[in-house]
Amino acid sequence: MELSLMDISLKVIFGFFLLFFITKILGKTTINQLTPFDFISAIVLSEFLGNGIYEERVSLLYIIYTVLLWGILMILMEKILLKYKGFRAFLEGNPSIIIRDGRIDRNQLKKNRMNINQLLSLLRQSEIFSVREVAFAILESNGSIxxxxxxxxxxxxxxxxxxxxxxxYLSSTLIIDGEILEDNIKALGFNETWLSSQLATNGVNSSEEVLYADWINNDGIYIIPYHT
Incomplete structure (x- = not known):
């Protein structure tokens, strides 16, 4: 039995609003901000819908169930990443400094499976046409620079x-979402006592009150509290 236009229309309409609903819940992440996991998840979600529309044996109920289940899993993953900061580095990856003090770090290039031509291409996309112009370049977890x-x-x-x-000087992040980044503080040659002193000087009682804070050697500490 072939699918009727009514069956296809119903599947497309319900699928459209399901994807729209899930996208609105996930937030306003742009294409440039997508991590590899987000990108693959979006492709799989669209495949579920696309394959189900023209498959006679797949009813509208199955499409709704499959798309909703995958969407719920994506939403749960987003919630986990927001709540448990320790999972972010594992699932999303960490930025890599591929040019440090004007020198290309070949080990970081190899680690990120990138060659010089790819690096130069990314630099040109940032309106930089010579490595000599760059003090620091950071490869973000979404592949941008x-x-x-x-x-x-x-x-x-x-x-x-x-x-x-x-x-x-390159800025060093000290606090994200109230969590102190101890490794960054130690890399600067400081400790948490020094950080507490810096926070107190700026009228902040605890790191838990801080949404974001960073340090630049020639400019000091910069703090964004949760409530401004």
């Missing part, structure tokens, strides 16, 4: 103003 230029190549440069070149 974030670049901090050397001071003399920044838009309003010391070179243009005929000022002596200043060292460029």
């Amino acid at each position: 974030s670049v901090l230029k050397k001071s003399k190549y920044q838009k309003v440069t010391n070179k243009d103003l005929q000022l002596p070149e200043q060292p460029t």
Whole structure:
């Protein structure tokens, strides 16, 4: 028995609103912010719907059940990542510094299965056409690249103003969602006592009150409390 236009229409209409509903719940993540897991999940979800529409043996009820179940699993995963910060690095990956102090870190390139041509392509997409302009480049977990230029190549440069070149420092994240990043603090040569002192100086009693905080050597600490 062949599918009628009514059957196909019902499957498409219900599938459309199911995907719309799930997308609204998951939030406003853009394509550039998708992690590999998000990308694959979205493809699988669309395949469930696409294959079910023209399959005679798959009823509308099965499509609704399958899409809803997969959507619920995606939503649960998002909730887990929001609640349990320890899972984020495992499931989403960590950013990698692939250019440090103007030097390409070949070990990080190999670790991320990237070659020089791919790196140069990403830099060009960031309007950088020579590695000599880059002080730091960070490969994000979604595959995009974030670049901090050397001071003399920044838009309003010391070179243009005929000022002596200043060292460029990379910011170090100290607190995310109230959680202290101990490894970053130790890498700076500080400890939690120092961090508590910095927070107190800025009128913050505890790291649990902080949504985000970072440190730059030549600019000090920057704090965003949960309630501003």
